[in-house]
Amino acid sequence: MSVRSLCLAILSFGEATGYEIRKESTTGRFSYFEDASFGSIYPALARLETDGLVTVREEHKDGKPTRKVYAITDAGREKFLEDLIEPQAPDSFKSPFLLVALYAEQVGPEAISKAIENRRIQIQNSLDSLTIHNTQSSHAGSNWTREYGIACMTFNLNYLESHAEALLNIARGAHSTSPAVAAAE
Amino acid sequence: MSVRSLCLAILSFGEATGYEIRKESTTGRFSYFEDASFGSIYPALARLETDGLVTVREEHKDGKPTRKVYAITDAGREKFLEDLIEPQAPDSFKSPFLLVALYAEQVGPEAISKAIENRRIQIQNSLDSLTIHNTQSSHAGSNWTREYGIACMTFNLNYLESHAEALLNIARGAHSTSPAVAAAE
DNA sequence: GGACACATGTAATCGGTTACATGATTAC
DNA sequence: GTAATCATGTAACCGATTACATGTGTCC
Numbered sequence: 001m002s003v004r005s006l007c008l009a010i011l012s013f014g015e016a017t018g019y020e021i022r023k024e025s026t027t028g029r030f031s032y033f034e035d036a037s038f039g040s041i042y043p044a045l046a047r048l049e050t051d052g053l054v055t056v057r058e059e060h061k062d063g064k065p066t067r068k069v070y071a072i073t074d075a076g077r078e079k080f081l082e083d084l085i086e087p088q089a090p091d092s093f094k095s096p097f098l099l100v101a102l103y104a105e106q107v108g109p110e111a112i113s114k115a116i117e118n119r120r121i122q123i124q125n126s127l128d129s130l131t132i133h134n135t136q137s138s139h140a141g142s143n144w145t146r147e148y149g150i151a152c153m154t155f156n157l158n159y160l161e162s163h164a165e166a167l168l169n170i171a172r173g174a175h176s177t178s179p180a181v182a183a184a185e
Numbered sequence: 186m187s188v189r190s191l192c193l194a195i196l197s198f199g200e201a202t203g204y205e206i207r208k209e210s211t212t213g214r215f216s217y218f219e220d221a222s223f224g225s226i227y228p229a230l231a232r233l234e235t236d237g238l239v240t241v242r243e244e245h246k247d248g249k250p251t252r253k254v255y256a257i258t259d260a261g262r263e264k265f266l267e268d269l270i271e272p273q274a275p276d277s278f279k280s281p282f283l284l285v286a287l288y289a290e291q292v293g294p295e296a297i298s299k300a301i302e303n304r305r306i307q308i309q310n311s312l313d314s315l316t317i318h319n320t321q322s323s324h325a326g327s328n329w330t331r332e333y334g335i336a337c338m339t340f341n342l343n344y345l346e347s348h349a350e351a352l353l354n355i356a357r358g359a360h361s362t363s364p365a366v367a368a369a370e
Numbered sequence: 371g372g373a374c375a376c377a378t379g380t381a382a383t384c385g386g387t388t389a390c391a392t393g394a395t396t397a398c
Numbered sequence: 399g400t401a402a403t404c405a406t407g408t409a410a411c412c413g414a415t416t417a418c419a420t421g422t423g424t425c426c
Contacts, residue, residue, distance in 0.1 A: 001279075001281065001284065002413080002414095003413080003414075009284065009287075009288075012288075012291075017376095017377075017378090018377080018378070018379090019375095019376065019377055019378080029287075032277075032278050032279060032280050032283060033279065033280065033281075033283070033284050034279065035277075036414085037414075037415060037416080038377095038378075038379075039379090039380085039381095039414070039415060039416070039417090040413075040414050040415075042378065042379055042380090043379090043380090043414095046379095064376080064377085064422075064423075065376065065377045065378075065421070065422060065423090066377075066378080067376090067377065067378090068377090068378075081288070081291055081292060084284065084285055084288060084291075084292060084296075085285075085292055085296050088281045088282065088285065088300060088303055089281045090281070090307050091278070091279065091280040091281060091282050091283075091304065091307065092217075092220075092278075092279050093217050093276070093277075093278050093279075093337075094186075094217060094218065094219065094276065094277050094278075094279075095217050095218065095276040096186060096218075096273045096274045096275070096276060097273060097276050098217060098218070098276075098330045098333065098334070099186065099194065099218050099269065100269055100270075100273065101326060101329060101330050101333070102194075102214075102326045102327060102330045103194075103197075103266070103269060103326055104325070104326045104329070105325065105326060106197075106266055106269075107266060107269060107270055111269075111270050115273060118273055119276065122275050122276065140289070140290065140355040140358065141286060141287045141288060141289045141290060141355060142287060144286060144289070144348070144351065144352055144355060145283045145286050145287045147348075148283065148286070148344065148348070149283070151340075151344050152278075152337070152340065152341060152344065155336075155337065155340045156337060159333065159336050159337065163329070163332075163333070166329060167329055170325040170326060170329060173325065187385075187386095188385080188386075202404095202405075202406090203405080203406070203407090204403095204404065204405055204406080221386085222386075222387060222388080223405095223406075223407080224386070224387060224388070224389090224407090224408085224409095225385075225386050225387075227406065227407055227408090228407090228408090231407095249394075249395075249404080249405085250393075250394060250395090250404065250405045250406075251405075251406080252404090252405070252406090253405090253406075
């Protein structure tokens, strides 16, 4: 999914500024589709406008910086649905945590312990932002996907907590940190 | 994670050619870390060699194309562990499937039905390649991560199957495909 | 007085993909 | 005979990140 499509996806829920689109993409409902930075969003919006897929309106409020509020057009909606339906790329799960876990014996118990804790906090944060922010909205698709996300993350967290000790033992197994143990071998 | 690190990660399990590294990265144990293409792997290996992090050995077998077998050096191992321990990027789950689901009402029941089926097959395939290929290896880290992957994917598959109907109903709700229903409204 | 949220944009750079170029072997 | 697998590599291109540049309002 490109930043272009991401903008259309977010705008199809309502008007937004570049700044807001970025926030939606890093936290909130769109976090599991794409992360985008300002450097990619602003040029993308500009191009979408010249292509007639979105419109802009400048908002001047006294004392506040000028906002450029974008809105999707009919052509934009059509283009977005096209992109959506065409052959789906497979879902992907990229896990730096599992990579560290794979090398548990090499990195040792301290690093593993830190990695597990980081991962726990990550999942907890995602979970919090999914639960707190809108328990039951009127949009059915949002509810379904949110519940899916919550279910998977909750499972993930429980699994991690109940198997953390096993991973720590693997890390402790080969990589002795204590000189006494090393001497005894 | 860069392709460079990916190569070191795979080579730290044993020698391999560029071709084999690519296979490992798209299927098998390393599939949830990074996908890499030839166009990035070969240059990465060349640079790793000039940096002294890997060594090459050319294998000429009669009738077979020349293979360049790469092996990691001590400096390579060190560098890899360094990269591994330093502040972890968060895990990310990118889901084109959930994106379609979010717009269930717009895309309609046929597209949703197809998307669900695709996703089911995807999960099943990943699950198969994790279970079949090495039930219990001697490497503890591999076992732990494999079991983690299997657990999460199994949960995912079950959840998907038990909530597919609800999603289909959302898709049917707004987007009536039958003219009779449309007329009755 | 400083940090943080709001707000937009550009330029240098980089990492990676795609397509191209080549060629042998094996299985159907 | 043709498709698939093995095998390596380059060049054009592209999309996105990072850092830079600028400025206001608000809260502590």
